[in-house]
Structures are given as structure tokens and as C-alpha cells.
Amino acid sequence: MSDNNQQHGATQSEMPFAMVDGQPFTEMPTDLYIPPDALEVILEAFEGPLDLLLYLIKRQNLDILNIPIFSITRQYVHYIELMHKLNFELAAEYLVMAAMLAEIKSRMLLPRPTAEEEDEDDPRAELIRRLQEYERFKKAADDIDELPRQERDFIPVVIHSESGVLEQQIETVDIRELVLAFQSVMARVELKTSHAVSREVLSVKDRMASVMRQLSSGKTTRFDELFTRQEGKQGALVSFLAILELLKAHMLELVQNKPFGPIYLNLASE
Amino acid sequence: MDNAQIKNIVEAALMSFDEPLSVHHLKQLFDEEAVSGADINLALQSLHEDYANRGIELQQLSKGFRLQTRPQMQVWLDNLRQKKPRKLSRALLETLALVAYRQPLTRGEIEDVRGVAVSSKIIHYLMDKEWIEEVGYRDAPGKPALLGTTDAFLNYFNLKSLQDLPALADIKDFESFEQSLDFNEQSAT
Numbered sequence: 001m002s003d004n005n006q007q008h009g010a011t012q013s014e015m016p017f018a019m020v021d022g023q024p025f026t027e028m029p030t031d032l033y034i035p036p037d038a039l040e041v042i043l044e045a046f047e048g049p050l051d052l053l054l055y056l057i058k059r060q061n062l063d064i065l066n067i068p069i070f071s072i073t074r075q076y077v078h079y080i081e082l083m084h085k086l087n088f089e090l091a092a093e094y095l096v097m098a099a100m101l102a103e104i105k106s107r108m109l110l111p112r113p114t115a116e117e118e119d120e121d122d123p124r125a126e127l128i129r130r131l132q133e134y135e136r137f138k139k140a141a142d143d144i145d146e147l148p149r150q151e152r153d154f155i156p157v158v159i160h161s162e163s164g165v166l167e168q169q170i171e172t173v174d175i176r177e178l179v180l181a182f183q184s185v186m187a188r189v190e191l192k193t194s195h196a197v198s199r200e201v202l203s204v205k206d207r208m209a210s211v212m213r214q215l216s217s218g219k220t221t222r223f224d225e226l227f228t229r230q231e232g233k234q235g236a237l238v239s240f241l242a243i244l245e246l247l248k249a250h251m252l253e254l255v256q257n258k259p260f261g262p263i264y265l266n267l268a269s270e
Numbered sequence: 271m272d273n274a275q276i277k278n279i280v281e282a283a284l285m286s287f288d289e290p291l292s293v294h295h296l297k298q299l300f301d302e303e304a305v306s307g308a309d310i311n312l313a314l315q316s317l318h319e320d321y322a323n324r325g326i327e328l329q330q331l332s333k334g335f336r337l338q339t340r341p342q343m344q345v346w347l348d349n350l351r352q353k354k355p356r357k358l359s360r361a362l363l364e365t366l367a368l369v370a371y372r373q374p375l376t377r378g379e380i381e382d383v384r385g386v387a388v389s390s391k392i393i394h395y396l397m398d399k400e401w402i403e404e405v406g407y408r409d410a411p412g413k414p415a416l417l418g419t420t421d422a423f424l425n426y427f428n429l430k431s432l433q434d435l436p437a438l439a440d441i442k443d444f445e446s447f448e449q450s451l452d453f454n455e456q457s458a459t
Contacts, residue, residue, distance in 0.1 A: 047386065
């Protein structure tokens with residue numbers, strides 16, 4: 001086959017796109033042997049069959065307008081077979097393209113009648129049109145990526161007026177941390193067990209209302225400020241249940257500035 | 271009201287709203303009749319010149335003006351930032367490019383060009399960012415939604431209008447190339 005001596009010319013050093021057995025791969029393999037470990041990486045590098053075809057064409061420095069359909073088809077099908085052998089789930093689009101290539105190839109193999117009509121299309125025309133169109137938008141996507149972009153390249157100048165306080169990074173609170181915080185409240189209550197507290201029935205509903213009242217000023221309140229020692233275990237339990245109920249109803253927000261730091265509560269915005 | 275004062279008020283207003291402000295918006299800062307659109311434009315022009323050698327600039331967008339940091343400053347700002355904005359995937363950029371250049375178009379038309387199914391995740395992400403929106407429905411079976419870009423897209427990518435998008439590459443003419451096609455390629459097999 002005449003086109004077997006493919007261009008090994010891509011010499012510019014690139015970032016390795018894959019490491020196989022500790023060896024960096026800086027360019028796509030030039031032959032069709034692709035180390036199985038690298039195949040998945042390569043597969044992900046392509047956005048679809050058109051992208052793969054474009055790559056095969058560009059790798060040989062060929063013009064889209066004059067694709068050697070036979071060698072490209074052979075390479076493409078090879079590639080597909082390899083992926084199949086390795087049991088990759090192949091997107092249907094890749095198979096459709098293989099069928100299209102096979103059809104073009106077979107049409108080109110047919111002898112052409114001499115008195116052929118002028119307007120009969122080259123069998124490759126549709127494929128070429130699609131490749132060109134895809135290439136245009138691949139380029140357009142790169143161009144858009146180059147445009148100055150908010151956050152990445154510039155930031156709008158806005159003076160925040162909501163509060164003069166620097167915003168702190170807020171992490172979401174894991175429910176386990178909430179339980180840990182509750183445990184420490186309980187432990188503190190435990191120290192007070194000698195206190196004989198007269199029992200009274202505490203209602204979770206009432207406690208929910210009082211928690212909301214405590215937070216209604218809009219101020220952020222520390223988790224443990226919502227518990228009163230004098231109420232003992234039962235009171236702590238009712239408070240905890242009330243907080244959980246309010247969280248479930250999305251009426252409260254939990255804020256923790258650093259892992260294992262104190263947990264704060266405030267009213268949910270809106 | 272003298273021009274210097276108008277300029278200061280316009281500057282303060284631009285800094286205190288997080289949306290680009292149009293001349294129409296800016297006029298509302300002042301008593302009716304007292305300040306004309308031309309006065310506002312003069313103030314904007316003068317601010318633009320003032321910022322020429324500063325770390326921030328006045329950028330004109332589709333629906334107004336915005337003060338923003340200069341892109342050249344970003345490399346320095348990044349040194350202080352903990353979180354870099356996430357990169358946009360190629361699939362997302364290609365989809366966005368198709369909507370931007372070919373709008374209005376359907377998801378099916380995006381798939382035709384890209385040769386692969388458009389993931390719903392990407393469409394949702396673009397809609398969530400309010401870069402694209404449904405602008406109508408194609409009068410075809412199934413009434414597929416037509417997608418188009420928004421002002422938020424232009425603002426985010428620092429564009430005044432869609433005309434400012436980089437030009438699409440030319441399509442090479444297949445017809446003119448046809449003579450050189452080699453139909454005797456069969457010998458290659």
C-alpha cells in the first residue's frame with residue numbers, strides 16, 4: 001500500500017497526553033497499534049467519528065478535499081475493530097460512519113460508465129462537506145474559547161453593598177458534624193446531671209418557634225447557643241429535633257467556616 | 271449640572287450595579303430633561319479615556335456599559351485566587367459555537383454537524399448559565415425547540431454583538447477541486 005509510510009513528522013514537543021507503563025506519550029500513535037491502556041484516553045480525546053476522521057486525515061497532512069478514501073477507511077475500520085476487540089462500548093455514531101465509509105468505498109470501486117452524467121456527485125462529496133463543516137465549528141469552538149471570558153479573564157467591577165464584611169468561604173455541613181456537635185452539647189449537659197430539674201413537657205413545635213424567634217433578627221447564631229443547660233438532656237433533645245425539623249423544612253441554613261469549626265445557623269434566605 | 275459631576279455620578283453608578291448599565295438606565299440617575307443622552311455619552315467617553323492606563327476598563331456590551339478588570343491583570347489576580355474557574359469542555363464549546371453562529375437551530379441540527387448526540391447535560395449547563403435559551407419552535411414534526419444565545423452570553427464573553435464573534439473559517443469549494451479528484455484510486459487497494 002502506497003500510503004503506509006505515514007508522516008512521522010510531528011516533532012514539536014507536546015504535553016504528554018497519556019502515561020503508559022511510566023512512558024509519556026506526547027503524540028497520538030502514528031501506527032494503528034494503540035497500547036490498550038492508552039486507548040481509553042485516546043477515545044475520550046475524540047468528540048466523535050468526524051473528529052476521529054479529521055485526526056486521521058490531518059495526521060497524514062492530507063487535504064480534506066482529497067481524502068484517500070481507501071486508506072482512511074482501512075485505518076478507521078481497524079480502529080473500530082480494535083475498540084470492539086477490547087470490548088469498548090462503541091457509540092453507534094462510530095459504526096454509522098464505518099458504514100458510510102464502506103459505502104463510499106464500494107461506490108468508488110464500481111466502474112464508471114463513460115457516458116456518465118455530468119452532475120453525478122463524487123461519492124465522497126457528502127463526507128467531505130460534513131468534515132469541512134465540522135472542522136469549521138471545531139475551529140469556531142477554539143475561537144470562542146480564546147475570547148476574553150468573565151471570571152477567567154476579567155471580573156466586573158462591582159462594589160458590594162450588602163455588608164461590609166469580607167465573605168468567608170462557606171462549606172456545606174455534613175450531618176455527621178451536626179451529630180458530633182450535638183454530642184458535645186449532650187456531654188456538657190451530662191456534667192449537670194446532679195441538678196434535679198423538674199420535668200416539664202417540652203414540645204418540639206414550640207421549640208421550633210422559639211428557635212425561629214431567636215434567629216429572626218437575621219443574626220447568625222452558634223449552634224450551641226440554641227441549647228440551655230438548665231433544660232437538661234430532654235431540653236437538648238427537643239432543641240435538636242426542632243433544628244432538624246426546621247432544616248428539613250428549609251427554614252434554616254447551616255454554615256461552617258472550616259472543617260470541625262463551630263457550626264452557625266441562620267434563617268434561610270427567602 | 272456640569273460635566274465633571276455627571277461623570278462622577280455615572281462612574282459611581284457603574285460600580286454599584288452588577289448588571290451592565292445602558293445610557294437609558296444612566297439617564298434615570300438624573301432629573302428629567304436636566305441631562306441628555308449626549309451628556310451621558312460624553313461622560314462615558316471621558317471615563318473610557320481616563321481608564322486607558324488603568325487596571326480597570328470601561329467595556330461596551332450589547333445592552334450597556336460595564337466596568338471590569340483588564341484581561342491583562344488576570345494573571346496577577348489569579349495568584350491570589352484559590353479556585354480557578356473550571357475549563358469548558360470541547361463538546362460544550364462546539365455546541366455553544368454552533369448555537370452562536372447558526373442560531374436559531376435545533377438540537378438535531380447541532381448533532382448533524384458534530385456527528386454525535388448532544389448530551390442533555392451540556393444543554394442544561396448552557397441554559398443554567400443563561401448563555402442559550404429556547405427562542406421558538408421549528409415548524410416540523412415534533413416541534414423541536416430552536417436555540418439561540420442570550421445577552422448574558424455576549425456579556426460573559428465580552429462581546430458587543432454577535433457580529434463581534436470571530437469570523438467562521440471559509441468553506442473550500444468542492445466544485446473547483448473536483449477536476450483533480452483521482453478516481454483511479456482503486457489501484458491503492
